[in-house]
Amino acid sequence: MRGRLYEIVHSALCVGHIGQALDLVGLHTLFRDAIDAEGGGGSGGERTVVQALECMYRLKSSSLVRLSVLVGATVGGTATTEQVLAAQTFAEQLGVAFQIVDDVKNLCEDIGKCALEDLQSRKITYPVALTMLKLPTRHQRCEFYNLYTGGTVCKDW
Numbered sequence: 001m002r003g004r005l006y007e008i009v010h011s012a013l014c015v016g017h018i019g020q021a022l023d024l025v026g027l028h029t030l031f032r033d034a035i036d037a038e039g040g041g042g043s044g045g046e047r048t049v050v051q052a053l054e055c056m057y058r059l060k061s062s063s064l065v066r067l068s069v070l071v072g073a074t075v076g077g078t079a080t081t082e083q084v085l086a087a088q089t090f091a092e093q094l095g096v097a098f099q100i101v102d103d104v105k106n107l108c109e110d111i112g113k114c115a116l117e118d119l120q121s122r123k124i125t126y127p128v129a130l131t132m133l134k135l136p137t138r139h140q141r142c143e144f145y146n147l148y149t150g151g152t153v154c155k156d157w
Contacts, residue, residue: 004074012067019060027052027124028149034132035141049129054096062095100126122149 030049069087073079079087103125106118118125128148135141145151 001074001077005071008067008070008074012063012070015059015063016061019056019058019063022056023060027056027129031124031129031132031145031149035138035145047133049124050126050133053124053126053129057096057099058092060095061099062092065091065095065098103127 027049030052034049066088069091070084073084073087103118104127106125107116107127119128132141132144135144
Protein backbone atom coordinates (compact mmCIF):
# COMPACT_ATOMS: atom_id res chain seq x y z
CA MET A 1 0.00 0.00 0.00
CA ARG A 2 2.84 2.40 0.79
CA GLY A 3 4.13 2.16 -2.80
CA ARG A 4 0.66 2.92 -4.17
CA LEU A 5 0.34 5.96 -1.88
CA TYR A 6 3.71 7.32 -3.03
CA GLU A 7 2.60 6.83 -6.63
CA ILE A 8 -0.67 8.70 -6.01
CA VAL A 9 1.06 11.61 -4.27
CA HIS A 10 3.85 11.84 -6.86
CA SER A 11 1.37 11.84 -9.74
CA ALA A 12 -0.83 14.51 -8.13
CA LEU A 13 2.13 16.78 -7.42
CA CYS A 14 3.48 16.44 -10.96
CA VAL A 15 0.09 17.18 -12.51
CA GLY A 16 -0.46 20.09 -10.12
CA HIS A 17 2.90 21.60 -11.06
CA ILE A 18 2.02 21.38 -14.75
CA GLY A 19 -1.22 23.24 -14.04
CA GLN A 20 0.63 25.86 -12.01
CA ALA A 21 3.15 26.33 -14.82
CA LEU A 22 0.30 26.90 -17.29
CA ASP A 23 -1.19 29.41 -14.88
CA LEU A 24 2.09 31.30 -14.66
CA VAL A 25 2.60 31.31 -18.43
CA GLY A 26 -0.96 32.52 -18.95
CA LEU A 27 -3.35 32.20 -21.84
CA HIS A 28 -2.69 35.45 -23.65
CA THR A 29 -1.92 33.75 -26.97
CA LEU A 30 -5.27 31.94 -26.92
CA PHE A 31 -6.92 35.16 -25.78
CA ARG A 32 -5.51 37.01 -28.80
CA ASP A 33 -6.59 34.18 -31.12
CA ALA A 34 -10.14 34.46 -29.74
CA ILE A 35 -10.38 37.99 -31.10
CA ASP A 36 -10.60 36.63 -34.64
CA ALA A 37 -13.16 33.94 -33.86
CA GLU A 38 -15.86 34.01 -36.50
CA GLY A 39 -19.25 35.16 -35.34
CA GLY A 40 -18.34 35.92 -31.74
CA GLY A 41 -20.73 35.25 -28.91
CA GLY A 42 -19.10 31.91 -28.13
CA SER A 43 -19.02 30.43 -31.58
CA GLY A 44 -15.36 29.56 -31.84
CA GLY A 45 -12.01 30.64 -30.48
CA GLU A 46 -13.40 32.38 -27.42
CA ARG A 47 -14.73 29.06 -26.18
CA THR A 48 -11.20 27.67 -26.53
CA VAL A 49 -10.01 30.12 -23.88
CA VAL A 50 -12.68 28.90 -21.46
CA GLN A 51 -11.84 25.26 -22.23
CA ALA A 52 -8.13 25.95 -21.71
CA LEU A 53 -8.87 27.56 -18.34
CA GLU A 54 -10.98 24.58 -17.29
CA CYS A 55 -8.16 22.23 -18.32
CA MET A 56 -5.62 24.28 -16.37
CA TYR A 57 -7.92 24.26 -13.33
CA ARG A 58 -8.28 20.47 -13.56
CA LEU A 59 -4.51 20.14 -13.59
CA LYS A 60 -3.81 22.77 -10.96
CA SER A 61 -6.61 22.44 -8.39
CA SER A 62 -8.46 19.23 -9.13
CA SER A 63 -5.28 17.18 -8.85
CA LEU A 64 -5.07 17.98 -5.14
CA VAL A 65 -8.73 17.22 -4.47
CA ARG A 66 -8.36 13.99 -6.46
CA LEU A 67 -5.29 13.17 -4.35
CA SER A 68 -7.43 13.28 -1.20
CA VAL A 69 -10.03 11.01 -2.78
CA LEU A 70 -7.50 8.46 -3.97
CA VAL A 71 -5.62 8.37 -0.68
CA GLY A 72 -8.91 7.85 1.18
CA ALA A 73 -9.97 5.08 -1.19
CA THR A 74 -6.57 3.40 -0.98
CA VAL A 75 -6.27 3.55 2.79
CA GLY A 76 -9.92 2.58 3.30
CA GLY A 77 -9.48 -0.33 0.94
CA THR A 78 -13.18 -1.06 0.48
CA ALA A 79 -14.13 1.27 -2.38
CA THR A 80 -15.15 -0.40 -5.62
CA THR A 81 -13.69 0.72 -8.94
CA GLU A 82 -16.98 2.44 -9.79
CA GLN A 83 -16.98 4.30 -6.47
CA VAL A 84 -13.41 5.46 -6.96
CA LEU A 85 -14.19 6.67 -10.51
CA ALA A 86 -17.30 8.52 -9.29
CA ALA A 87 -15.32 10.12 -6.47
CA GLN A 88 -12.57 11.14 -8.90
CA THR A 89 -15.13 12.76 -11.22
CA PHE A 90 -16.61 14.64 -8.28
CA ALA A 91 -13.12 15.69 -7.13
CA GLU A 92 -12.30 17.00 -10.60
CA GLN A 93 -15.49 19.06 -10.78
CA LEU A 94 -14.99 20.34 -7.24
CA GLY A 95 -11.44 21.49 -8.08
CA VAL A 96 -12.64 23.39 -11.16
CA ALA A 97 -15.52 24.93 -9.19
CA PHE A 98 -13.13 25.98 -6.41
CA GLN A 99 -10.88 27.76 -8.90
CA ILE A 100 -13.80 29.54 -10.61
CA VAL A 101 -15.13 30.73 -7.23
CA ASP A 102 -11.62 31.90 -6.34
CA ASP A 103 -11.50 33.92 -9.59
CA VAL A 104 -14.87 35.52 -8.90
CA LYS A 105 -14.13 36.23 -5.24
CA ASN A 106 -10.93 37.99 -6.28
CA LEU A 107 -13.11 40.55 -8.02
CA CYS A 108 -14.96 41.59 -4.90
CA GLU A 109 -13.24 40.62 -1.66
CA ASP A 110 -9.95 39.96 0.06
CA ILE A 111 -9.39 36.19 0.06
CA GLY A 112 -5.85 36.04 1.36
CA LYS A 113 -4.48 37.91 -1.60
CA CYS A 114 -5.24 41.48 -2.56
CA ALA A 115 -8.67 42.01 -4.02
CA LEU A 116 -8.45 42.65 -7.76
CA GLU A 117 -4.91 41.23 -7.86
CA ASP A 118 -5.78 39.08 -10.88
CA LEU A 119 -7.13 42.09 -12.77
CA GLN A 120 -4.16 44.25 -11.81
CA SER A 121 -1.77 41.60 -13.11
CA ARG A 122 -3.94 41.23 -16.24
CA LYS A 123 -4.34 37.52 -15.62
CA ILE A 124 -6.80 35.65 -17.83
CA THR A 125 -9.37 34.30 -15.39
CA TYR A 126 -12.78 32.70 -15.79
CA PRO A 127 -14.74 35.98 -15.53
CA VAL A 128 -12.43 37.60 -18.08
CA ALA A 129 -12.74 34.65 -20.47
CA LEU A 130 -16.53 34.64 -20.14
CA THR A 131 -16.60 38.36 -20.87
CA MET A 132 -14.70 37.70 -24.10
CA LEU A 133 -17.06 34.83 -24.86
CA LYS A 134 -20.08 37.14 -24.68
CA LEU A 135 -18.77 39.87 -26.97
CA PRO A 136 -20.45 39.44 -30.37
CA THR A 137 -18.13 41.36 -32.69
CA ARG A 138 -14.45 41.35 -33.48
CA HIS A 139 -14.35 45.09 -32.83
CA GLN A 140 -15.71 44.60 -29.29
CA ARG A 141 -13.29 41.73 -28.61
CA CYS A 142 -10.37 43.88 -29.83
CA GLU A 143 -11.43 46.80 -27.71
CA PHE A 144 -11.84 44.59 -24.64
CA TYR A 145 -8.45 42.94 -25.22
CA ASN A 146 -6.68 46.29 -25.65
CA LEU A 147 -8.32 47.76 -22.54
CA TYR A 148 -7.68 44.68 -20.43
CA THR A 149 -4.09 44.03 -21.43
CA GLY A 150 -2.98 47.57 -22.11
CA GLY A 151 -1.91 46.35 -25.51
CA THR A 152 -2.59 47.49 -29.02
CA VAL A 153 -3.04 44.16 -30.77
CA CYS A 154 -6.05 45.45 -32.65
CA LYS A 155 -5.47 48.60 -34.61
CA ASP A 156 -7.40 47.74 -37.76
CA TRP A 157 -10.96 48.84 -37.06
